[in-house]
Amino acid sequence: MAGITSMPMTALAVVFAVALVVGNRKKKREGPPLPPGPPPTPFVGNVSGIDVSAPWLSYAKWGATYGGIIYSRFFSQDIIIINSEKIAKTLMENRSHIYSDRPVIATTEPLGLGFNSVLFRYGAKWRQHRRIFHQAVRPDAVVAYRPLQMQKGHQLLLDLLASPEEHVQHLVMHSGAIIMSAVYNYDTLPNNDPFMTVIEKATKIIVDELRPEVAAILSAFPILLSFPSWFPGMSINGRTADSKKYTKAWVESPFQYTQETIAAGTATPSMVSDALSKIEGKDDETEMTKAIKEVAATAFLAGAETTQSTLRVFILAMILYPEVQERAQALIDAVVGTDRLPNFDDRESLPYIDAILRETMRWNPVFPLGLPHAATEDDIYEGYYIPKGATIIPNAWAMAHDETKYPNSFEFIPERFIAADGNLTEDQATFTFGFGRRICVGRYFADGSLWSAMALMLATFKFSKAKDANGNDVDFDVKWSTGVAIHPLPFPCSITPRSRGMNAEKLQQLIRASH
Template identity: 60%
Template structure:
């Protein structure tokens, strides 16, 4: 496991030996309540030592086991408060949201060209405008309007998998992208290498790897590093930032231009962007600007595509590793739906075990294990500890999913933990996987429906199993993720076969038509 001190950018900042005196924060203060307990920082750089940069949530959980659920750390001049329990996160981020709804000032946002993104935007009037637009488009009742489209995309997904099962990961990515592109822009993606999707996914890949609090802290503490040439050791971040900036500009502009041209031609279909352009056109200062609509639409893609694709990949891994769970779910689908049609959203209330699987996938390996950091707008006191203004607040969702009191045998995949003695779903919806407070994911209802429908259709149509090597031995599925802010499984191989012998594209298309 790599350590933060081994990161080239951080090592460069430390090695520079600049005459910057950073106050060392300890667990006590001379005046007023103490800071929360935490690991002892180094004098200049703070808590650089010992952090697993590939999976910092593991380090933060270990700190929680040592110091308690509320942990203080620092990185250069940045106060960091880690919340390892859902109760603390609810109390602070939900109940005190007027203090905890800001985002940290991350130097990398401007560097990588994403300061327009609603997710990273500081709390204020512009963010509230964005939030209202998101809520109107993706609130629970509005999300129901997308269901016919989601089911249609789900049908295309299983057709694609049937035709080329070895390309299932590509099909999952295309499925996730096509849903949010349709919802945000009314745009129908092409099956392979769609130009709009390609440029957006290229930017996202860079952002998810480099847009970390650690990198931002280094740049914020040592801004002179940005004046060093890209070839200088540790400064490859500048090259990636320049590439990101170019991609994100196209990400914001190109799909939106498609919507504007479609409206002018009279061919635009209902979508977030087209609906808002028609609704607010000509209102001037009394409504959102075209720029607001453009930025919110672009943010929607980033928020929806990665979550859906990664969650479905984790679902497939879980089914391969736990064939008993897969068989039980398929038996229940057959009992409720039968074999002469495919599942629809109307079947969902009758399939609680499928929802239990969905919740367990969210809990087992949360896609955003540290959520996204919040920031405090004023000083606060909690449990007798001082939380300074401007602190970065990190909800360690991973630690919450590994709470052995709430989730016994937490490292194991057990969907039944979400069912009561009568086989009905419990009240635990794993809502912390979607964030907290005013920053909770507004598109979660759309994402939930996309994931559930894909899961149901895949289970109804296919058997998922381990692939075989040339000697006929099982190929184990390893769950590993590239470094970054998300858990997104690296490519893996598996066996995907139709449950019905002789199933082909024509027969599946007929089954789809009977289900519509």
């Protein structure tokens, strides 16, 4: 695997000779061919040359040669990469009975993520968690969260006004505060919140160590997880101990907080309190309580990271495409005026804001490879053989940059989601949320959190490039984080109020006028 980080490769050399002796070569078989793919190299497979910091780019490049469905192999693991949204829907939606499983990811348990239902194998436990999720965030239920989303959006504006240079941390706190309130009815502290601190520490490790190349190597050689952390290249085994400690506190502490408010009679509606009230006194109360606790912790991981990352992409787009920002702000001024802030009642009259939201998700998907599926049966697609047990990787990044569907795909063009009559098109870029039975169940909740934040920020602030001492724009190269979820790394920018003389008091007046 050319260019791969040395993190596990030093240790991999120790088991390499043994693995060669044991052998992982596949037996020749008769029947339909596997999908096309790069020629394999001995033992390792056909993954040589992948950019491990951004494998979705390599997979998309392969697609130009081999098409929308590609076969790869990493040691003994069959991998099917899908670059085509049409093929992904055919397999993972139309044949969801085959493609709804998850592969075993070697880093799940060591990182303390055994509670995370997003990573569960397909089965009864996953269905139980899914039902709990669905009750809280189904389309008709998420309407109840709108006042909360607006309230936290207003606080985000106040924070950005007070210290715009700390906008990244404000976005992180905003995204986490929405989830903590919705799930646990817990109001986070503005600084050094104990729950948020431990969750942020855990999330950082998890996002780093769930990198595709790390998980793939450790899945191929799980023995590496038993190596001491001081062994060259195996620092991950030290970080997993920290992750387990943090995730245990993450799962237990906020849940215990909600239980205490219920016992004290001070609890108000939240995902956890509502779910617990429905199981009180039932025979399976203990089992269901554990499931609710795990679902609640999963909701935070799934929601907070993606929301703040998407909002960082949004700010980047507004800076790089000022004409889009200006058009959106002119529309808000025309529909809402300048004496109050937009709210959800205005949404139908502001289709361009929805178009910006969709284009933000499409332009640079924060989960560029989605989460892998696994085939539970042998299958045939268009004459190609897909073996049972294969890992199925939907390349959302390639789908987002399909030039036949999205011309000039690297440009930020919200108008592509506006029909000729001025209404939104039917395309909602749902491939960014996954496919089939494993599609993100919280997508409707996320939609409200993103729309409210984007509309409020556009109404209040101008986003532009930073200026140097001579008043010239400071240009920058966009760099991205790595891992299972990505976001733009910090870049120089200017966030200034659109209204002259705006201060905290005037902003509070606008907020009060918006209720």
